[in-house]
Amino acid sequence: MSKYLQMIRKSTDLRQEEIKKAVLSIIHRDGLKNLSTKNLAREVGISEGAIFRHFNTKRDIIMSIMDDVIEDLIENLRKISLEDIPPPERLFKYLCNTVTYLLENQGITILLFSEASYENDAEMLEKLNYIFNNQKQLAGKIISDGIAFGTWDESVSVVDLSSLYMGIPITLNIELILNRENFQQENFCKRMFEFILKILKK
Amino acid sequence: MSKYLQMIRKSTDLRQEEIKKAVLSIIHRDGLKNLSTKNLAREVGISEGAIFRHFNTKRDIIMSIMDDVIEDLIENLRKISLEDIPPPERLFKYLCNTVTYLLENQGITILLFSEASYENDAEMLEKLNYIFNNQKQLAGKIISDGIAFGTWDESVSVVDLSSLYMGIPITLNIELILNRENFQQENFCKRMFEFILKILKK
DNA sequence: ATCATTTGTAAGTATTTGCTCACAAAAATA
DNA sequence: TATTTTTGTGAGCAAATACTTACAAATGAT
Numbered sequence: 153m154s155k156y157l158q159m160i161r162k163s164t165d166l167r168q169e170e171i172k173k174a175v176l177s178i179i180h181r182d183g184l185k186n187l188s189t190k191n192l193a194r195e196v197g198i199s200e201g202a203i204f205r206h207f208n209t210k211r212d213i214i215m216s217i218m219d220d221v222i223e224d225l226i227e228n229l230r231k232i233s234l235e236d237i238p239p240p241e242r243l244f245k246y247l248c249n250t251v252t253y254l255l256e257n258q259g260i261t262i263l264l265f266s267e268a269s270y271e272n273d274a275e276m277l278e279k280l281n282y283i284f285n286n287q288k289q290l291a292g293k294i295i296s297d298g299i300a301f302g303t304w305d306e307s308v309s310v311v312d313l314s315s316l317y318m319g320i321p322i323t324l325n326i327e328l329i330l331n332r333e334n335f336q337q338e339n340f341c342k343r344m345f346e347f348i349l350k351i352l353k354k
Numbered sequence: 355m356s357k358y359l360q361m362i363r364k365s366t367d368l369r370q371e372e373i374k375k376a377v378l379s380i381i382h383r384d385g386l387k388n389l390s391t392k393n394l395a396r397e398v399g400i401s402e403g404a405i406f407r408h409f410n411t412k413r414d415i416i417m418s419i420m421d422d423v424i425e426d427l428i429e430n431l432r433k434i435s436l437e438d439i440p441p442p443e444r445l446f447k448y449l450c451n452t453v454t455y456l457l458e459n460q461g462i463t464i465l466l467f468s469e470a471s472y473e474n475d476a477e478m479l480e481k482l483n484y485i486f487n488n489q490k491q492l493a494g495k496i497i498s499d500g501i502a503f504g505t506w507d508e509s510v511s512v513v514d515l516s517s518l519y520m521g522i523p524i525t526l527n528i529e530l531i532l533n534r535e536n537f538q539q540e541n542f543c544k545r546m547f548e549f550i551l552k553i554l555k556k
Numbered sequence: 557a558t559c560a561t562t563t564g565t566a567a568g569t570a571t572t573t574g575c576t577c578a579c580a581a582a583a584a585t586a
Numbered sequence: 587t588a589t590t591t592t593t594g595t596g597a598g599c600a601a602a603t604a605c606t607t608a609c610a611a612a613t614g615a616t
Binding site: 357358361362363364365366369400401402403404407408 | 562563564565566567
């Protein structure tokens, strides 16, 4: 007679995706503290041992999610920054894509900002750094293009404006954590973009 | 013969301050993960039991630090927002005071942004909300004053600009965690203030 | 000087954590 | 069909965590 009844098997590839999704669900719903491997296993619907069949360590799961962000968000933004459309239009698209991604992947926000500083893990911080600095520098590139193009005020400091720009997605993140219901997220990117445009106006 | 040698005693008031300082030191130096009561006791130089003589729970320590932020930072900003000086000058002072506070209390940054979302603790989130929204609304008040005064463009949305404004201290926080050495923090508030001014210009 | 109060210690506690292991069973391959 | 490989289970592990407790010693009031 069988010892375990109705065991559902899936490939490691599929399970890895399920596990990563479950991580974000737990963080978004219950907070980072509840992201134990036990809870994670329950969320996925497998045993705790199975989790470690598909990932060597819990840390590997987090790192893999960070790699996803790099692949999905950053590489998309890189493409946009290189598109052959006028800088104003390009910067707008760039900002709105960022905002959309953050709205669609809300668990990631907490994961990125909390986990790295929580763990104080050098490799994690490096990945986070990569994500942050690429977002910033690619935005800076578009701004530089617009200035070189003659569209925008050349006296504006690209570095400084990139810093201010980065405040937009980050504030969005914070507002989503703190004011999730009150926050007016419609046209958020448009409204913020108008401000950036005004700064860049000759 | 004495069982313990050279026991240094201090009042609960003093110890509470020492403990709270130690919390920020540990977070700043080793990350939130290393903020165990055991490490905390070692950092202060007392036994773990003594920690619980001065605070009932570890959570109480964090809450008390958050109350300090409200008392030290927010109440100071409130006063500035009510000062009888021209809005541009007032907003500049407001921003620079915020920046200075954040630079001088770097452990607090991580504590505020990570701990609350880590614990997913309603009361903690409420305090964080209070800190965030007051900073934002008081800045908004100064902007409104300037518009009412006739100095600034009345077509600017105060709510939206306050959101953008909040990006400044928050980005500063992130940069301090990620780029601590490279980050150019001199005149940071001035450079950011110039951007806000340009947006507000008629 | 006596004694209650306060502040300290050291050695516990129960619980949770990330992770391992021996083995069961489904799926792929021969 | 027979065998190997992959995916699963559930019990259990050492280490860490927040917190407690019994008792020691310093301090302040009488």
